[in-house]
Amino acid sequence: EAQVTQNPRYLITVTGKKLTVTCSQNMNHEYMSWYRQDPGLGLRQIYYSMNVEVTDKGDVPEGYKVSRKEKRNFPLILESPSPNQTSLYFCASSLDPTGGDYGYTFGSGTRLTVV
Amino acid sequence: RKEVEQDPGPFNVPEGATVAFNCTYSNSASQSFFWYRQDCRKEPKLLMSVYSSGNEDGRFTAQLNRASQYISLLIRDSKLSDSATYLCVVMLYNNNDMRFGAGTRLTVKP
Numbered sequence: 001e002a003q004v005t006q007n008p009r010y011l012i013t014v015t016g017k018k019l020t021v022t023c024s025q026n027m028n029h030e031y032m033s034w035y036r037q038d039p040g041l042g043l044r045q046i047y048y049s050m051n052v053e054v055t056d057k058g059d060v061p062e063g064y065k066v067s068r069k070e071k072r073n074f075p076l077i078l079e080s081p082s083p084n085q086t087s088l089y090f091c092a093s094s095l096d097p098t099g100g101d102y103g104y105t106f107g108s109g110t111r112l113t114v115v
Numbered sequence: 116r117k118e119v120e121q122d123p124g125p126f127n128v129p130e131g132a133t134v135a136f137n138c139t140y141s142n143s144a145s146q147s148f149f150w151y152r153q154d155c156r157k158e159p160k161l162l163m164s165v166y167s168s169g170n171e172d173g174r175f176t177a178q179l180n181r182a183s184q185y186i187s188l189l190i191r192d193s194k195l196s197d198s199a200t201y202l203c204v205v206m207l208y209n210n211n212d213m214r215f216g217a218g219t220r221l222t223v224k225p
Contacts, residue, residue: 035215042119042202043159043215090158097213098147098206103161 002027006091006107013081013114021076021110023091029105031094032074033058034066036087037109043090049074050097081114088112118142119205121216128223132193136219138203139185145214147206148179148186152199153218159202162188193223 004025013019025032033048035058045058049068063085065077074093078085088111092104121138128134140148148165163170165177165186176189186205190197203216 040123040217042217045213099149099161099213101164103149103151103164104159106158106160109156109158 002105004091004093004105004107006089006110008110009108010111011113013112015082015114016080019078019081019112021078021089021091021112023074023076023107024072025074025091025093025105026072027093027105028071029093029095030071031097032068033092033104034064034074034076035090035092036060036085037090038087046076046089048097081112083114086112086114117217119203119214119216121201121203121219123217124220126219126221128193128221130193130195130223130225132223133189133191134193134221135187135189136201136203136221137185137187138205138216138219139183140203140205140214141184142205142207142214143181143184144207145184145205148177149204149206150175150177150186150188151202151204151215153202154199159215162201190221193221195223195225197221198223 034046035043047066049055091107094104150162151159152162153159169178174191200218200220202218206213
């Protein structure tokens, strides 16, 4: 089954404790991105990657890092999480940035709470 | 002003009703338009692209008005299963600049 797999689904952590949210896709998509979704604000892009070893900042990159060492994986790293990073996070992939005919395929989401 | 604005709702309608959502965008250079559907606590999924000439997919009709910079989604004969949040998405041409609206929540009641 074609899918984007995110882990973990839920995470509660403390301020300053480094964490990684994993994202993996099995569709051989070149384009991957991370979003955060907050009430009333819609999805905002954190980072995106056009291909292996090619990453770039989105609208809200502060406090986040990413890497794209393999085509299928695009982990999101919070080196020192803070409470304002409490949010719902989605990883997405597609053949290209427009989404093409099928749009973006999103992972199931990671609900992160930083206390 | 937000780049993509939607009425958050909620829209509460009875089964069988026709309901329409609008979405306005601020950047006149926007070239691609989409509607995504997001169920409660789930990931967004593409509902349909919006073409310049308007397009229809079953009970769903999407239209684009470039002069007024808005897109619309019309749902006819609403079903209980249509209850969800509908996200308007706008993209600049040849640019990784996809903007999501905050969504319009629809509840269809028996």
